[in-house]
Amino acid sequence: MFRGMNPINLDGKGRLAIPSRYRESISDHCDGRMVVTIDTETKCLLLYPQPEWEVIQEQLEQLPSYDPGARRVKRLLIGHATDLDMDSAGRVLLPAPLRDYASLEKRIVLLGQGKKFEIWSEDLWNATRDLYLQDEAVGAELPEQVKTLSL
Template identity: 35%
Template sequence: MSGKVMTFRGHAYRSLDPKGRLMLPQEFRDVVLSAGQHGRVILTNFDGCVVGYSLQEWEKIEESFQRINMLNRQLRDFQRFFISGAMELELDKQGRILIPPHLRTYAGLTREVVLAGVGRKFEIWDQERFEEQRRKMEEGFDLVMDALAESDCELRI
């Protein structure tokens, strides 16, 4: 893939099968496979959804946790929550991942889900929760645009 960092983008509506397996969109599978880790992903709990990372990205996250101040109780609690929720999984031959029960429960995943590409990671949302999050964002759109204007992020439209 010529050294270019591939990112997850877009979103897709999917259904979990009765065993909790989820077919990743082809574009997401391509990103996972381009990382050269034999289709391995890390799933964890975050922000009310299940978050997926390539193994390569996850290793950067774990390394960054080595630099946190362990005297700070909130940071220790977050590290415990985030890292202990993580599971390493491998895509099966059909391009599916099995979402572990603890992550399905955390994110309220039952049947209908949305996979959302968010740059270096992808998110798996219960469809109703995802639509609610989109509505909330749309309601606060002007505030978000103001915050972007004050940050280092340039949004050229």
Template identity: 40%
Template sequence: MKKFRGNYSHTLDEKGRFILPSRFKEVLLESEAASVMMTRMDRCIFVYTIEEWEKIEDRITSLPTTSETMRRFRRIFIGGAFECPFDKQGRILIPVPLREYAQLDRDIVLVGEARYFEIWSKTLWENENLKMECDLAQPEARAEIAALGI
């Protein structure tokens, strides 16, 4: 199974569409669906194949809903998801509520996360990179990463 890897700078057109990088398109072509699922978290958009989304949705909906936090997470993560088709040119339209949430204007960055990819505004992605540099200055963070064998 191919995975989403790397990061790519792109631009949104006036309708809020972007062109899939060819490496991401290869992953999506393994899927029989002509669409992806998009949802929101961490001020970015998470994009899943339909098959991967169904696995996540099943895991989330099988959890008990006694926790107010989990109910809220489920409500926002699943309830705020959109099925988004891609066209013959490999473009995907990002729905307005997701563009507003992730503060997407024109310049975006697509970030591969193996089983899914994220869409960030260029500015928020640059801020995320700066936060990681600050995290790496902390001994606890360095130890957590070192435990991965990296």
């Protein structure tokens, strides 16, 4: 559903304008209702259409609460999950604590990842992308599933 890298400017209130090419799909799929949370591995945010998030949250809630790792992930992902509504201009307001977590300022990147978006600081995304490309150049091992793809 969502793919591509989209450089975007946050406005002074911390609103992200969803690129027009995604707006109709978001409106059709979830009536503009989305959920944003933190990524537990990198300093970026994850933006889901609400129905996609509900599936993930249900899976998270099934994790055993006595397991420290599961409890950590549930606290981070569900605890930071925030409902958002896309306004008539196609914007969503990113909460200040989440913007701070991901070091989001004026220049950001909205990165399509199929059923969700990642929201990155432009500088952090560029550095991360360059690191990924450097890893490939020096022979970083790819998962077996990736090696079987016919690209």
